[in-house]
Amino acid sequence: MEILIGHSHKNVLAFASTRSHLFLRNCLFLKRLPIACMSNYNKSSYVRNTPNSLQNATLDLSSLEDKPSSIKRVKVFNPAKFRSSTRSPLTKAKPPELKRELKIDESLFSAKTFTELGLPPLLIDQLNKVGLTEPTEVQATAIPTISQNHDTVIQSYTGSGKTLAYLLPILSEVGPLKKLEGGENETLDKKQGIEAVIVAPSRELGMQIVREVEKILGPEDKRLVQQLVGGANRSRQEEALKKNKPLIIVGTPGRIAEISATGKLHTHMCRFLVLDEVDQLLSFNYREDMHRILEHVGKRRSGSQQSGEILGPLARRSERQTILVSATIPFSVIRAARSWGRDPVLVRAKSVISLDSIGSGLASEPGSASNAASSKVVTQGAIDSLPPSLEHYYSLSKPQHKVDTVRRCVHALDAKTVIVFMNNTKPIKDVVHKLEARGMKAAELHGDLGKLARSTILKKFKDGELRVLVTNELSARGLDVPECDLVVNLDLPTDSVHYAHRAGRTGRLGRKGSVLSICEEKEVFIVKKMRRQLGVGIKPCEFKEGKMILQREEDVE
Numbered sequence: 258m259e260i261l262i263g264h265s266h267k268n269v270l271a272f273a274s275t276r277s278h279l280f281l282r283n284c285l286f287l288k289r290l291p292i293a294c295m296s297n298y299n300k301s302s303y304v305r306n307t308p309n310s311l312q313n314a315t316l317d318l319s320s321l322e323d324k325p326s327s328i329k330r331v332k333v334f335n336p337a338k339f340r341s342s343t344r345s346p347l348t349k350a351k352p353p354e355l356k357r358e359l360k361i362d363e364s365l366f367s368a369k370t371f372t373e374l375g376l377p378p379l380l381i382d383q384l385n386k387v388g389l390t391e392p393t394e395v396q397a398t399a400i401p402t403i404s405q406n407h408d409t410v411i412q413s414y415t416g417s418g419k420t421l422a423y424l425l426p427i428l429s430e431v432g433p434l435k436k437l438e439g440g441e442n443e444t445l446d447k448k449q450g451i452e453a454v455i456v457a458p459s460r461e462l463g464m465q466i467v468r469e470v471e472k473i474l475g476p477e478d479k480r481l482v483q484q485l486v487g488g489a490n491r492s493r494q495e496e497a498l499k500k501n502k503p504l505i506i507v508g509t510p511g512r513i514a515e516i517s518a519t520g521k522l523h524t525h526m527c528r529f530l531v532l533d534e535v536d537q538l539l540s541f542n543y544r545e546d547m548h549r550i551l552e553h554v555g556k557r558r559s560g561s562q563q564s565g566e567i568l569g570p571l572a573r574r575s576e577r578q579t580i581l582v583s584a585t586i587p588f589s590v591i592r593a594a595r596s597w598g599r600d601p602v603l604v605r606a607k608s609v610i611s612l613d614s615i616g617s618g619l620a621s622e623p624g625s626a627s628n629a630a631s632s633k634v635v636t637q638g639a640i641d642s643l644p645p646s647l648e649h650y651y652s653l654s655k656p657q658h659k660v661d662t663v664r665r666c667v668h669a670l671d672a673k674t675v676i677v678f679m680n681n682t683k684p685i686k687d688v689v690h691k692l693e694a695r696g697m698k699a700a701e702l703h704g705d706l707g708k709l710a711r712s713t714i715l716k717k718f719k720d721g722e723l724r725v726l727v728t729n730e731l732s733a734r735g736l737d738v739p740e741c742d743l744v745v746n747l748d749l750p751t752d753s754v755h756y757a758h759r760a761g762r763t764g765r766l767g768r769k770g771s772v773l774s775i776c777e778e779k780e781v782f783i784v785k786k787m788r789r790q791l792g793v794g795i796k797p798c799e800f801k802e803g804k805m806i807l808q809r810e811e812d813v814e
């Protein structure tokens with residue numbers, strides 16, 4: 258027990274201190290430190306928190322895949338057979354300590370229909386009604402895996418359909434579209450209360466997930482999903498919880514934790530906990546709220562609770578299934594998943610790997626890591642996070658000419674729906690004014706705006722009433738505007754993980770998309786570093802006579 262206490266708390270501390278550096282950097286140092294200092298500072302924060310053996314072991318997500326011999330594969334998985342034996346949460350709880358072997362039928366990873374994946378007929382009908390007929394690669398891999406009750410980490414590039422990859426297996430177990438099992442009836446259903454909690458880091462992403470669930474449930478049953486996002490009226494949300502008795506709640510960590518603390522949100526019997534954009538949710542900013550959520554969701558009252566009290570919240574094993582999702586999965590998430598999960602697996606397009614198959618000795622004490630190794634951990638969090646269809650460019654510009662470079666790029670590429678990212682909130686308004694003065698319909702979106710203003714602007718942008726949205730990191734995660742054909746980094750992102758999420762707002766689900774990073778000459782080394790870390794080509798370019806001209810590297814240096 259003592260070992261477990263230490264292990265669990267170490268994870269908490271690792272998250273806390275890593276983020277506290279990032280947080281300080283974002284808020285305080287950004288304007289004052291030269292970029293080179295910032296990048297070293299970022300590295301050193303990882304050094305302090307990365308276990309020794311991890312740094313020496315060059316462990317990464319891709320290296321996990323290089324060890325097929327460590328994957329236990331016993332028999333062919335038959336989804337139809339599996340689904341009929343799926344346990345009912347109230348009757349057939351599996352002892353958490355029992356290790357199960359990983360048995361996945363890889364032929365399912367190429368499934369061309371949702372039927373092949375064993376989804377219930379009612380759910381498939383509804384998907385067809387809303388025009389969803391063919392699963393994406395990550396969906397074809399995640400759906401059968403989650404349906405086997407594995408705690409799952411989903412890592413797949415931006416815009417690859419991760420939301421439905423976790424929603425569909427949940428909806429085939431929860432709500433009116435699920436497959437009814439023998440002995441189960443509507444009376445039991447009504448007693449069950451909240452069955453799935455989905456946590457997202459921003460209101461916008463939370464609301465987007467709610468809309469996705471509502472779309473599939475249809476107008477008659479959409480009350481079964483309830484949003485609990487910050488910025489909205491809390492008592493109205495509490496009333497809706499009481500009145501509508503939702504089965505699924507989607508919310509931001511602060512609001513979920515707040516309502517949970519008042520005793521008005523009962524999630525102990527919950528079967529699914531999803532952390533969307535998990536790497537962000539496990540950061541310092543959210544630590545207290547996430548603690549509460551992890552402690553309470555799916556924590557049935559049983560004999561095991563007592564040992565949970567002794568071990569501390571993160572070490573508790575519960576009956577819930579935990580699903581962690583992001584395009585960027587740093588090692589800290591793998592470590593967390595291993596420490597909370599039951600038989601946790603890592604799902605990527607066309608591959609499933611047992612997290613338990615990662616070699617031992619990774620949980621040694623943090624402290625004396627090398628810079629190179631720790632930066633590799635960061636790098637590996639970002640690799641394979643970008644859709645292959647994206648084109649990446651960078652262009653040199655003096656600070657006072659950056660807005661003009663945006664304008665020339667938009668015209669040269671004839672981009673219709675553009676997201677411009679900046680690092681600070683204050684200058685955003687000024688950029689919007691300058692773009693409007695140059696005849697472009699633009700608006701600002703950031704956290705200083707009220708909820709209503711944020712949703713109105715986002716709606717206008719999605720409806721095509723605005724050509725350019727000037728925003729900050731708020732919009733980098735999860736925002737799905739399929740029409741977005743150009744992302745511009747008017748300020749360079751702080752690292753490759755931030756680059757990946759910003760860039761991923763375009764080129765969604767196989768569409769074409771371009772990403773332009775505007776930088777000063779002294780910042781080119783940062784672009785090159787990100788290019789190396791992400792494994793993508795970022796080509797130098799300039800804009801002349803309404804055209805984009807690609808340059809040779811030598812001409813830029």
Ligand SMILES: Nc1ncnc2c1ncn2[C@@H]1O[C@H](COP(=O)(O)OP(=O)(O)OP(=O)(O)O)[C@@H](O)[C@H]1O
Pocket residue numbers: 388389390391392393396413414415416417418419420421583584734735736737739761762765766
């Ligand atoms: N099977 C499918 N068929 C058609 N469209 C789909 C399918 N799955 C998802 N989509 C659509 O693809 C788009 C991207 O999906 P989603 O937002 O889930 O991507 P993501 O991988 O979560 O991206 P991010 O990492 O940026 O959050 C959405 O508009 C979604 O509705």
